[in-house]
Amino acid sequence: MTPDAGEAVSCTGLTHTFGDTTAVDRLDLTVHEGEVFGLLGPNGAGKTTAIRCITTLLPVPAGMVRVFGRDTAEDAMAVRRLLGYVPQQLSADQSLTGRENVALFARVFDVARKERAERVGQALAAVDLTAAADRLVGTYSGGMVRRLELAQALVSAPRLLILDEPTIGLDPIARTGVWEHINAVRAATGMTVLVTTHYMDEADQYCDRVGLMHHGRIRALGTPVRLRQGLGERRRAAGAAATDPLPTLEDVFRDIAGSGLDDESGDFRDVRSTRRTAGRVG
């Protein structure tokens, strides 16, 4: 199959159900090569399920998913070699050092033996963990654990980095640190980044394009500033003053999702998810 030039991820009609729950509902989504794409939405929107289909961790019962032109259903191993994945769940072993954790991933991802030590050192340096590399992960802060997980995903030099809620449960300084490291690596390597988040402010600041997901589908797609301007224009057409501040990305989402947002799907900063992750990395 010929890869689609410029498309890192392409989902067409992707549908995934759990019993009676349609988690992902005929999702069409394209992530361009080299961009940072944010998949946004409240709890239960279907973000993690979509991500797990893209990473081949879940099957694609209906529709199609391609990663750099390769069909995940036909060529799962080739797809896995192209991507690095930081899941919501803890993937670092607390009883090993940071360096040992990253070395484990280097082995699993078949990094050549003679390159391994250097590549592990580079991945740790990229996330600013060189000084702490030989400490047990059990002594790391939540932000350091998240950065270590980033190093684990980077050691295989993926073309596509997928992060599921990389900053949830972290304080604002640690959140900024994680994003700065993601951006630095992206700038250095040109890799594509697909990230899910509840934090609209982060998406606004760090993502080139965002897709707002609700009830299993993308409801709005574009650059953060364009989506915000679009709502501003609609509000002015409905009589809002031209001096009103530009709406936020959260305003855009509320405009799209309407009143069902808080009742059925949880809010953006739903405590359950925050608590789950805070317990994990704290």
Ligand SMILES: Nc1ncnc2c1ncn2[C@@H]1O[C@H](COP(=O)(O)OP(=O)(O)OP(=O)(O)O)[C@@H](O)[C@H]1O
């Ligand atoms: N393993 C599972 N079994 C049954 N239902 C599931 C399973 N995983 C997800 N779901 C349901 O599918 C829907 C989408 O869940 P998903 O985790 O994909 O959403 P999300 O947008 O990632 O939410 P969150 O922000 O909480 O991670 C929800 O209604 C959820 O309860």
